Amino acid sequence: MARRSPSAPNRPVGSRKVSTLRGLWPFLRPYRARIALAFVLLCLASATLLLVPLAFRDLIDAGFGKTAQPPTGLLGGLSLNDHFLALFALASVWALAVAGRYYTVSWIGERATADLRSAVYARVLRQSPQFFETTQTGEVLSRLTGDTTLIQTVVGSSISMGLRSLFQFAGGMVMLAVTSFHLFSLNLGLMALLALPIFVIGRKVRTLSRESQDRIADASALAGEILNAMPTVQAYTQEPAEAQRFSERTETSFATAIRRTRVRAALTALIITAIMGTIIFVLWIGAQQVAAGTMTEGQLFSFVLYAALVAGGVGTLAEVWGDAMRAAGATERLLELLHAEPAIREAATPITPAASPQAAIRFDHVRFAYPARAQLNALDDICLDIAPGESVALVGPSGAGKTTLFQLLLRYYDVSDGSIAINGQDIRQLSLHNLRKDIAIVPQDPVIFSASAMENIRYGRSDASDDEVIQAARAARVDEFIDRLPEGYQTFLGERGTRLSGGQRQRIAIARAMLKGARLLMLDEATSALDAESEILVQQGLAAAMAGRTTLIIAHRLATVQQVDRIVVMDAGHIVEIGTPDDLRRQGGLYARLASLQLDL
Numbered sequence: 001m002a003r004r005s006p007s008a009p010n011r012p013v014g015s016r017k018v019s020t021l022r023g024l025w026p027f028l029r030p031y032r033a034r035i036a037l038a039f040v041l042l043c044l045a046s047a048t049l050l051l052v053p054l055a056f057r058d059l060i061d062a063g064f065g066k067t068a069q070p071p072t073g074l075l076g077g078l079s080l081n082d083h084f085l086a087l088f089a090l091a092s093v094w095a096l097a098v099a100g101r102y103y104t105v106s107w108i109g110e111r112a113t114a115d116l117r118s119a120v121y122a123r124v125l126r127q128s129p130q131f132f133e134t135t136q137t138g139e140v141l142s143r144l145t146g147d148t149t150l151i152q153t154v155v156g157s158s159i160s161m162g163l164r165s166l167f168q169f170a171g172g173m174v175m176l177a178v179t180s181f182h183l184f185s186l187n188l189g190l191m192a193l194l195a196l197p198i199f200v201i202g203r204k205v206r207t208l209s210r211e212s213q214d215r216i217a218d219a220s221a222l223a224g225e226i227l228n229a230m231p232t233v234q235a236y237t238q239e240p241a242e243a244q245r246f247s248e249r250t251e252t253s254f255a256t257a258i259r260r261t262r263v264r265a266a267l268t269a270l271i272i273t274a275i276m277g278t279i280i281f282v283l284w285i286g287a288q289q290v291a292a293g294t295m296t297e298g299q300l301f302s303f304v305l306y307a308a309l310v311a312g313g314v315g316t317l318a319e320v321w322g323d324a325m326r327a328a329g330a331t332e333r334l335l336e337l338l339h340a341e342p343a344i345r346e347a348a349t350p351i352t353p354a355a356s357p358q359a360a361i362r363f364d365h366v367r368f369a370y371p372a373r374a375q376l377n378a379l380d381d382i383c384l385d386i387a388p389g390e391s392v393a394l395v396g397p398s399g400a401g402k403t404t405l406f407q408l409l410l411r412y413y414d415v416s417d418g419s420i421a422i423n424g425q426d427i428r429q430l431s432l433h434n435l436r437k438d439i440a441i442v443p444q445d446p447v448i449f450s451a452s453a454m455e456n457i458r459y460g461r462s463d464a465s466d467d468e469v470i471q472a473a474r475a476a477r478v479d480e481f482i483d484r485l486p487e488g489y490q491t492f493l494g495e496r497g498t499r500l501s502g503g504q505r506q507r508i509a510i511a512r513a514m515l516k517g518a519r520l521l522m523l524d525e526a527t528s529a530l531d532a533e534s535e536i537l538v539q540q541g542l543a544a545a546m547a548g549r550t551t552l553i554i555a556h557r558l559a560t561v562q563q564v565d566r567i568v569v570m571d572a573g574h575i576v577e578i579g580t581p582d583d584l585r586r587q588g589g590l591y592a593r594l595a596s597l598q599l600d601l
């Protein structure tokens with residue numbers, strides 16, 4: 001069921017290298033100055049934090065002001081009050097530096113993620129239909145939202161947390177060594193001993209948390225598919241079965257989450273025991289040294305504070321590493337989208353479209369097989385000349401290749417062989433923008449956006465005035481039902497146009513195409529969803545739109561194409577007959593057979 005793009009195989013965990021995060025640099029580079037600022041603030045905060053235990057040491061060793069002040073130490077011979085004032089000043093500097101760093105780093109995270117999201121989205125919009133055949137929309141959406149959020153966490157907090165912890169760890173270690181080298185060595189030995197089991201269990205937690213995320217994604221993918229198919233689910237009364245299927249997946253994700261939580265709980269117990277054990281052990285040795293007079297109370301106290309800082313630093317680093325690994329996977333998936341090359345390549349130096357009021361089209365020995373079915377020619381040796389302003393109907397049995405011809409004209413796919421030219425210019429030489437600007441299409445299953453009727457029609461030409469929109473609407477007989485809507489043209493048409501009938505959707509699409517006013521009009525079963533009465537009305541509108549325009553019409557019901565100049569009959573990827581409706585009936589071929597089935601009844 002899960003379709004995957006060929007470029008996004010299910011990668012093994014090991015290939016998610018943290019170095020992938022380097023791919024994010026282009027999105028961070030514009031904000032170099034802020035990154036530097038954040039770094040300075042980070043250094044300031046860390047340095048301040050590392051001074052605090054020193055201040056405490058002096059305070060304790062000075063007997064809280066009772067004994068004579070030693071002239072040495074960080075705060076020298078300050079009075080008790082000045083001591084506390086200095087401490088408070090340190091705390092204030094620390095607070096300001098932390099707040100400033102938090103703001104700057106979060107800003108960078110939000111900004112870079114927003115840029116990344118927009119860049120990926122813009123890239124996806126440029127992909128050819130082939131891309132969307134193999135990549136599920138849900139997958140793209142989850143990359144755009146889920147993966148970018150993970151990256152935001154890393155850029156907007158984890159990296160700075162990691163750096164802070166690294167400073168805290170390294171600075172703390174140095175200060176531990178300076179304070180008491182003997183205790184420091186003991187501490188180091190203990191930490192090394194305990195690090196290994198923590199590291200192993202930590203890896204296990206990471207694997208399990210990835211697994212649990214995958215299970216959640218499975219459940220959401222299922223829900224996404226089913227929610228989009230609700231009418232079908234209800235028509236076949238599959239609600240209980242679907243609810244059951246979803247709840248099974250939710251149960252699996254619960255079970256995985258609990259397994260992770262269990263391991264994580266064990267890890268927490270181990271870490272707390274390790275940290276507290278080390279601190280207590282060091283305190284115990286330290287207390288003996290203090291009793292023996294080889295160490296001051298202040299030194300011991302500051303040593304414990306540094307040890308706590310170091311332990312905190314290590315804990316955070318482990319967490320940040322986990323985040324970074326997850327973000328590396330996310331970055332990899334996003335960069336794949338960002339670097340995906342559209343299957344349709346634009347000409348390096350596109351030519352300017354010929355300035356003719358109408359379009360002539362030539363299919364020259366066109367052969368085409370869909371990439372997904374390379375061995376089967378959907379079109380084979382198609383040769384067809386369409387004169388400027390001519391209207392041509394494409395008829396033939398289902399699967400004959402009529403829609404494929406439209407897809408090739410729009411350059412959703414490139415021909416496998418032969419060429420297509422508009423006004424003598426190969427369409428591969430034109431820019432996609434100029435080519436498609438020249439074509440207005442009414443598809444079989446028109447798309448209505450969740451916007452007002454006015455905006456839906458204006459999609460054909462975004463700079464059209466309200467009057468122009470209403471004119472197009474009148475021509476397509478849209479006004480007949482829009483006037484009856486509660487807010488007229490401003491009525492919201494609902495998500496995917498669910499508040500409209502099939503025929504109404506088609507008429508909106510026709511109005512949209514008419515508004516575009518392109519030289520080439522393509523209608524794919526444009527009136528199939530209309531009742532007989534509105535079909536006649538719309539046919540009149542279409543006739544007006546077709547006047548003076550080259551028009552290609554795909555039709556199953558031959559009655560709708562009796563007015564065209566020529567009919568092209570297709571079968572199994574070939575053109576089998578061409579001629580006026582009357583000629584073709586006289587020839588007694590495929591068209592005559594279809595016509596006698598449909599028209600003579």
Ligand SMILES: Nc1ncnc2c1ncn2[C@@H]1O[C@H](COP(=O)(O)OP(=O)(O)OP(=O)(O)O)[C@@H](O)[C@H]1O
Pocket residue numbers: 133370371372373378397398399400401402403404405
């Ligand atoms: N995206 C695709 N990938 C692979 N094969 C495709 C694809 N789209 C269409 N085909 C195949 O190409 C052939 C021609 O399809 P096409 O849609 O052009 O037929 P049609 O004449 O428009 O049919 P209908 O009248 O039913 O719309 C069919 O055999 C179809 O199965």
